[in-house]
Amino acid sequence: MIIVVLDQPQELPNIAHVVRGMKNFGLRDIRLVQPREYDPYRVEGIAHRTSDILSRLTTHDSLSEALADCVHAVAFSARGRTAKRHGQRPREAAAEILERAADGNVAMVFGREDRGLSNEALDLCHRVVTIPSDPDYPSLNLGHAVIIMLYELALARGADAMPLKRPRRQAPPAGHALLEQLYRDVEATLEAIGFFKAHDRERILRTLRGVATRVPLDEREAKLLRAIAIEARKRMPG
Numbered sequence: 001m002i003i004v005v006l007d008q009p010q011e012l013p014n015i016a017h018v019v020r021g022m023k024n025f026g027l028r029d030i031r032l033v034q035p036r037e038y039d040p041y042r043v044e045g046i047a048h049r050t051s052d053i054l055s056r057l058t059t060h061d062s063l064s065e066a067l068a069d070c071v072h073a074v075a076f077s078a079r080g081r082t083a084k085r086h087g088q089r090p091r092e093a094a095a096e097i098l099e100r101a102a103d104g105n106v107a108m109v110f111g112r113e114d115r116g117l118s119n120e121a122l123d124l125c126h127r128v129v130t131i132p133s134d135p136d137y138p139s140l141n142l143g144h145a146v147i148i149m150l151y152e153l154a155l156a157r158g159a160d161a162m163p164l165k166r167p168r169r170q171a172p173p174a175g176h177a178l179l180e181q182l183y184r185d186v187e188a189t190l191e192a193i194g195f196f197k198a199h200d201r202e203r204i205l206r207t208l209r210g211v212a213t214r215v216p217l218d219e220r221e222a223k224l225l226r227a228i229a230i231e232a233r234k235r236m237p238g
Helices: 012-025 040-047 090-101 119-123 144-156 176-192 203-215 219-234
Strands: 003-008 029-033 059-060 070-076 105-110 127-129
Touching: 003 012, 003 144, 012 029, 012 040, 012 144, 059 105, 090 105, 090 127, 090 144, 090 203, 105 144, 176 203, 176 219
Parallel strands: 003 029, 003 105, 029 059, 070 105, 070 127
Antiparallel strands: none
């Protein structure tokens, strides 16, 4: 199980943003260590439909207590450390988190908004992850930092390989005969408005064919364009 641990969070809206992000990405377990304020009713007022997560939320008096049943803990910090051997980037960390989660609870630990995690808190963790950002402004909003890591976990699970939802209404590709009708109707309309008086007919029609085949058009789209061309021509005077 992967658990989000917020060490001494200061602002209730930030807790809500983290809970909402967890709902977005399918995590259900969060622990708060000495939160300055926490009201599940107010949190759900910001992060709607998250009662399932809030019902599992626990608060703790110390970070050690919150990590007691975890086999792996990953700290998130924008500050560099003297000992670099435990440093990771989010993508590398995500793969290891998923691997270790098969053996037991894994905690992702995020510090308080104003000063992050203390050195003592970092010492309790097996890895220190730094999200790459502009060196002149490295500190991320708490909710943003959590979302970035949740997204990396989703990618590590293979979420990017899932097919996108197909359109509700689908039409087959436009056939040759329909496209030729479309070209003829567009040509007739352009002729009716005198477009070819100032433009080379052959070049314009070849360009239109190139546009239609590059997309390419489906049957519904081609019929719509035909209808527009025909209707425009019908409304020409004379």
